[in-house]
Amino acid sequence: MNKKNLATVTIVAAAVAAYFFRENAPGDHPGSAQADPPRGAAIVQVAMPATLSETARMGQRAFDAKCASCHGADAAGQKGVAPPLIHKIYEPGHHADMSFLMAAQRGVRSHHWPFGDMPPVEGVTDADVKMIVRYIREVQQVNGIF
Structure with missing residues (x-):
């Protein structure tokens, strides 16, 4: 592989990696879930029965x-x-x-x-x-x- 192709592949790989980390990193960007819920927050969502014995x-x-x-x-x-x-x-x-x-x-x-x-x-x-x-x-x- 010549130097020009190697440089192109390196730049593309870096851009893909940067995009992946930006989109998957916790933060305030749109669609981001809160990465670390506060102490005392429910751990799981629970569906309750319509009736209990x-x-x-x-x-x-x-x-x-x-x-x-x-x-x-x-x-x-x-x-x-x-x-x-x-x-x-x-x-x-x-x-x-x-x-x-x-x-x-x-x-x-x-x-x-x-x-x-x-x-x-x-x-x-x-x-x-x-x-x-x-x-x-x-x-x-x-x-x-x-």
Whole structure:
């Protein structure tokens, strides 16, 4: 390849690379998504069921009282705070219902997410957790988790 062709190829490659990086870099250009949502922003979008069973409705109230401050509204998680529970990681085949009970009672060491360890949940009963799990499972199902 002669010097003229090499220079042309180099210039074209540099232009393509510059265009790619400009279009894919976070920023304020039109069509750009916010690159880094603020702390506390929902991590996932959650579709809610049209109706919940009575047990799940009670679980939703318990979740809102004991869990939502960390795991967010509708269990969507909060950036920089806690993970979403409406996520494939928490499907029954990977995190059985008992794992939620154990996490509430004993806390849990961080193992899937970079949020740190979860402490035990004060003032939540086994019955509360069972209703919370029913709520989470019904919402997961609507969101195609299982």
